[in-house]
Amino acid sequence: MSITNPWPRFTKEGFKKERIPDDLYFDMMLEYNKARFTDIQQDPYFEPHYDQVVSGGAIAMLDTDEPFYLRANISDQAFDRWAKKLQPLMEKWCGEKLNFIQGYGIRSYHKDSMLCVHRDEISTHIISLIVHVDEHPEVKWPLEFIDHDGKLHKVTFDKGDMLMYESLCVHARETPFTGEYYRNMYFHWCPVDWDPTPYQNNWVRYRSIQEALNED
Numbered sequence: 001m002s003i004t005n006p007w008p009r010f011t012k013e014g015f016k017k018e019r020i021p022d023d024l025y026f027d028m029m030l031e032y033n034k035a036r037f038t039d040i041q042q043d044p045y046f047e048p049h050y051d052q053v054v055s056g057g058a059i060a061m062l063d064t065d066e067p068f069y070l071r072a073n074i075s076d077q078a079f080d081r082w083a084k085k086l087q088p089l090m091e092k093w094c095g096e097k098l099n100f101i102q103g104y105g106i107r108s109y110h111k112d113s114m115l116c117v118h119r120d121e122i123s124t125h126i127i128s129l130i131v132h133v134d135e136h137p138e139v140k141w142p143l144e145f146i147d148h149d150g151k152l153h154k155v156t157f158d159k160g161d162m163l164m165y166e167s168l169c170v171h172a173r174e175t176p177f178t179g180e181y182y183r184n185m186y187f188h189w190c191p192v193d194w195d196p197t198p199y200q201n202n203w204v205r206y207r208s209i210q211e212a213l214n215e216d
């Protein structure tokens with residue numbers, strides 16, 4: 001296993017957790033309280049690099065070949081409105097001019113869900129944001145994150161937290177979720193002058209955090 005080309009660094013550590021600004025959070029909660037989780041997302045396939053059956057690209061569930069999650073459809077207008085307010089914060093954090101690529105969710109994960117160990121889509125998902133919307137009951141579901149120095153962090157969230165992160169850094173939720181539901185939204189940006197070409201042969205999926213930590 002090898003890294004053909006070293007991954008880029010935009011910030012020192014690769015991630016930063018903050019509270020969602022009040023006005024934005026208020027608007028998000030208005031949308032969330034109207035949202036209904038009627039949309040079952042289930043497109044399972046066996047991904048050999050994870051050695052897991054996954055839906056949604058990277059979501060596995062303990063002891064089942066039929067992993068799923070639910071989704072509430074938040075309007076594109078709402079995502080565009082939020083992305084516009086978030087983008088200056090993201091640009092300030094990473095020091096790059098950004099193009100907004102995509103916002104999606106709200107994803108609702110259920111008991112026994114795991115997020116397989118991965119880096120995001122190298123063509124466009126470079127500077128990203130997780131918004132932690134809700135959980136029930138209040139149980140932590142840590143995000144494992146490997147920083148630029150190869151150090152592993154376990155990031156936990158309270159409702160109303162957001163995590164800015166360089167999504168080409170390895171991340172996962174290896175511990176199966178033990179609660180009833182856990183709800184997040186995601187936003188992705190790309191530096192305006194981004195060129196993915198040097199990284200095309202690098203590994204982006206792993207069987208375990210340990211496998212990613214062993215990579216050199």
Ligand SMILES: [Fe+2]
Nearest residue numbers: 119120167171
């Ligand atoms: Fe990801």
